[in-house]
Every structure is written in C-alpha cells, then in structure tokens.
Amino acid sequence: MGIIEKIKEIEFEMARTQKNKATEYHLGQLKAKIAKLRTQLLEPPKGSSGGGDGFEVTKFGHGRVALIGFPSVGKSTLLTMLTGTQSEAASYEFTTLTCIPGIIHYNDTKIQLLDLPGIIEGLVHKLCLFQVIAVAKSSDIVLMVLDASKSEGHRQILTKELEAVGLRLNKRPPQIYFKKKKTGGISFNSTMPLTHVDEKLCYQILHEYKIHNAEILFREDATVDDFIDVIEGNRKYMKCVYVYNKIDVIGIDDVDNLARQPNSVVISCNLRLNFDRLLAKMWEEMGLVRVYTKPQGQQPDFGDPVVLSVVCNANSLYFWTDAMFVLVGVSSNFGTTICVPQDRGGCSVEDFCNHIHRSLVKDVKYVLVWGISARHYPQHCGLAHALHDEDVVQVVKKKEGNEGARGRFKSHSDAPARISDRQKKAPLKQ
Ligand SMILES: Nc1nc2c(ncn2[C@@H]2O[C@H](COP(=O)(O)OP(=O)(O)OP(=O)(O)O)[C@@H](O)[C@H]2O)c(=O)[nH]1
Ligand SMILES: [K+]
Numbered sequence: 393m394g395i396i397e398k399i400k401e402i403e404f405e406m407a408r409t410q411k412n413k414a415t416e417y418h419l420g421q422l423k424a425k426i427a428k429l430r431t432q433l434l435e436p437p438k439g440s441s442g443g444g445d446g447f448e449v450t451k452f453g454h455g456r457v458a459l460i461g462f463p464s465v466g467k468s469t470l471l472t473m474l475t476g477t478q479s480e481a482a483s484y485e486f487t488t489l490t491c492i493p494g495i496i497h498y499n500d501t502k503i504q505l506l507d508l509p510g511i512i513e514g515l516v517h518k519l520c521l522f523q524v525i526a527v528a529k530s531s532d533i534v535l536m537v538l539d540a541s542k543s544e545g546h547r548q549i550l551t552k553e554l555e556a557v558g559l560r561l562n563k564r565p566p567q568i569y570f571k572k573k574k575t576g577g578i579s580f581n582s583t584m585p586l587t588h589v590d591e592k593l594c595y596q597i598l599h600e601y602k603i604h605n606a607e608i609l610f611r612e613d614a615t616v617d618d619f620i621d622v623i624e625g626n627r628k629y630m631k632c633v634y635v636y637n638k639i640d641v642i643g644i645d646d647v648d649n650l651a652r653q654p655n656s657v658v659i660s661c662n663l664r665l666n667f668d669r670l671l672a673k674m675w676e677e678m679g680l681v682r683v684y685t686k687p688q689g690q691q692p693d694f695g696d697p698v699v700l701s702v703v704c705n706a707n708s709l710y711f712w713t714d715a716m717f718v719l720v721g722v723s724s725n726f727g728t729t730i731c732v733p734q735d736r737g738g739c740s741v742e743d744f745c746n747h748i749h750r751s752l753v754k755d756v757k758y759v760l761v762w763g764i765s766a767r768h769y770p771q772h773c774g775l776a777h778a779l780h781d782e783d784v785v786q787v788v789k790k791k792e793g794n795e796g797a798r799g800r801f802k803s804h805s806d807a808p809a810r811i812s813d814r815q816k817k818a819p820l821k822q
C-alpha cells in the first residue's frame with residue numbers, strides 16, 4: 393500500500409471514531425501516524441536531487457514572494473502586471489506548469505515574485521503540489537490568490553492543503569520546549585494547566601515516534617497537533633496575505649465584506665484596481681528594514697539601502713501584532729524544535745555590519761544612528777541596537793582614533809537631510 397492510501401485509511405478510521413475522553417488517546421496516536429506519513433511524503437524520492445525539477449529558480453533581490461492558489465484565479469495575470477514579466481494567462485486551468493519568476497521594484501528594493509501552477513484539493517496531484525510547496529517554503533511570504541467570485545470556503549480548503557504539507561500560515565510556532573535526550577526517560581512539565589492534552593497522551597505520541605528520553609515543557613495551553621508539530625520539527629511558519637482577485641465581477645457589498653477579512657486585500661487585475669494597497673501590505677508583512685549607510689561628512693545614498701529583515705530566524709520566537717511580528721525572545725532551546733532555519737533574519741547593528749562585510753564587526757567602535765530607532769539624533773549605538781526601516785547609520789571604526797564622534801559632529805547640520813524631514817512625519821515609536 394502506498395503512503396497516500398495509508399493516510400486515507402487512517403483518515404477514514406479517524407472519521408469513524410467517536411470523539412470522547414475514551415478515544416482521545418487513540419485519536420492522538422492516529423494523528424501522529426498521519427503526521428509521520430506526511431513527512432515521509434515530503435522526503436524527496438531516493439536518487440533524485442531533492443529539488444523540484446524545472447521549479448528551481450535562483451534567488452534574486454531582497455526578498456521572495458510566492459503566488460499560491462487554485463487554478464485560474466489570476467496568478468499569472470497578476471505576475472505579469474506587477475513585474476512586467478510575461479507569464480501566460482488563459483481561461484483554462486493549469487495554464488502555468490512551472491515556476492515563473494518576475495521582479496517587483498518597490499521602496500528602493502527588488503522583490504522576487506514567483507508564479508506557480510495552481511494547486512487543487514487532495515493529495516492526488518502530489519508531485520506538482522510538492523514542488524509548489526518547496527518553492528513556497530523557500531519564500532519569505534506567501535500571497536494566497538483567491539477568486540473573489542468563488543466560495544469563501546476556498547481559503548479554508550487551501551489552508552488545510554498547505555497545513556497537510558507542513559506549512560503554517562499566519563500562525564506562530566507553539567510554545568512548547570522539546571528536547572530529545574540520550575537517557576533519563578521523559579520529563580514532562582507545563583507552566584499552566586493544560587486543557588487539550590495530558591501527560592499520558594504526550595507519552596503515547598512520543599511512543600509512536602519511538603522517543604523514550606526527552607524533556608518537554610508546555611509554555612501554553614497547546615493542542616495535540618501543536619505537540620506533533622514540535623516533534624516533527626519541520627514545520628514552516630509563514631506570513632500570508634489573502635489576495636481576492638476579480639472583484640470586478642462581484643457586487644460592492646461582497647467586495648466590502650472580503651476587504652474586511654484579516655490579512656486580506658481585494659484587487660482586480662482586469663481593472664488594475666488596488667495594486668498600491670497590495671504592494672504596501674506585501675511590503676509590511678515582509679518585515680524588510682532598509683538601512684542607509686552614511687559615509688562621514690556626506691549624505692547617504694538613498695537609492696541603495698542595505699536591506700535587513702525582522703522576520704524570525706531559526707532561534708526566534710515571535711508573535712503577531714497589528715502590523716508586524718515582534719521579537720519577544722530568543723532562546724537557543726528553541727533552535728532544534730521551531731522553524732526551518734532561514735538565511736535571513738535580524739536587524740541589529742551587528743546584522744547590518746555583517747551584511748556589509750563579515751570582518752567589519754570586530755573593527756566597529758560604535759555606530760551613529762539617525763531615524764526612528766534613535767532616541768536622539770544621532771544616537772551612539774552598540775552592536776545590539778535594533779535598527780528600524782529607513783534608519784541611517786554611520787559606522788565609526790576603532791582604528792579611526794579615539795577622538796569622539798561629537799568632535800566630528802559639532803552640530804546636527806551634518807545629519808542626513810531626508811531623515812530630518814521624516815522626523816516630522818514619523819513620530820518616534822516607544
Ligand atoms: N474578471 C476578471 N478576470 C480575470 C482577472 N484576472 C485574471 N482574470 C482571468 O482569469 C483567467 C485565468 O487567469 P490566469 O492568470 O491564467 O490564472 P492562473 O491562476 O495563473 O491560472 P493557472 O496558471 O491555470 O493556475 C484568465 O482568463 C484571465 O483573463 C480579473 O481581475 N477579473
Ligand atoms: K489559467
């Protein structure tokens with residue numbers, strides 16, 4: 393029996409099983425079984441290079457955005473309009489059969505936008521689905537393109553499809569500390585009463601994974617699914633913007649309703665409607681931070697920022713606020729259990745220096761910062777200072793002598809002109 397058949401069989405058994413206290417453990421075990429099988433499905437077939445053939449596109453620019461959606465929702469039309477790169481669009485399904493990259497120029501940065509084949513419900517078209525998922529996982533955020541004239545249920549169906557292959561959209565990693573050990577049995581603790589799982593259930597699930605020594609600490613009232621996610625350790629937590637296209641064919645009340653959904657933008661490719669809002673939302677969710685380097689005594693080059701990212705790296709825990717993920721804590725404990733490591737992440741002065749040159753950090757005495765992250769202009773900052781989008785930074789190196797920066801910056805007239813303008817517009821945060 394193939395993996396997909398096995399998954400279907402277990403799903404069938406789960407559907408037949410009544411949900412109550414007595415069957416809770418059995419159901420938990422079945423969930424773990426399915427999770428294991430799905431992970432097997434995601435493994436590249438033996439002898440293959442591991443990548444999706446024909447889907448491999450070289451990363452380019454300061455960030456990568458994937459267009460995901462059912463067939464014929466207008467993904468290719470959107471890519472062509474936003475990037476100028478032609479991606480064939482037509483009224484029949486599966487017009488696009490591979491990954492087509494284009495470039496969006498926005499806010500002095502270049503964002504790589506990827507058009508992809510449509511996804512359909514069910515794991516039957518698994519090969520294509522898994523190639524699409526591999527590209528989605530390599531991206532910084534996902535734009536889920538939906539047909540505004542179709543059922544609102546499409547969003548849930550697609551979200552479930554993506555969850556089945558390990559993608560978690562607009563969800564933060566469960567706050568469960570989990571570490572496998574060589575000996576010592578299982579130690580189970582929680583910082584609060586648990587209403588969805590108990591120790592016995594967790595033991596059973598660990599048993600399913602043949603894990604007999606581990607340290608577990610629940611830091612929130614998590615579910616069985618959360619616990620399985622943490623054990624699997626291969627989940628990818630991503631931001632997603634829901635893009636409702638084709639609003640030209642629906643009534644204004646429906647448009648209004650869709651526009652009020654969380655993380656959603658309504659557009660029409662046919663009427664070129666609301667692209668500004670879409671780009672602004674995309675930019676906001678990507679969490680990119682432009683930092684302008686200012687040589688001593690000169691204006692910064694405002695056309696050429698160093699682009700950093702506040703989005704999580706492998707060791708970060710983050711949570712959702714209105715606008716942005718906010719870094720709430722970094723713990724090496726989480727490195728093994730949360731998030732697939734990303735190659736970007738971090739917007740400290742140190743990250744900025746590393747971006748310019750690996751060897752720069754050790755020569756830095758301090759930096760001068762103008763912009764929203766600075767309490768006063770310029771602020772003298774160390775390597776740990778967190779930079780904000782559109783900050784201006786001047787690096788003062790150790791070997792430049794011990795004459796203080798104040799000596800060089802007698803008045804603030806040396807401050808970059810654009811920032812003083814902005815200071816009036818942008819109130820200082822915190
Ligand atoms: N009414 C209307 N139709 C649109 C809009 N955008 C795209 N379409 C049409 O929708 C159809 C599908 O567009 P595509 O861009 O090929 O869709 P796709 O999502 O790339 O489709 P696949 O590659 O097959 O998955 C085409 O006939 C487009 O002309 C829109 O804003 N309004
Ligand atoms: K199409």
Ligand SMILES: [Mg+2]
Nearest residue numbers: 467468487488
């Ligand atoms: Mg297409």
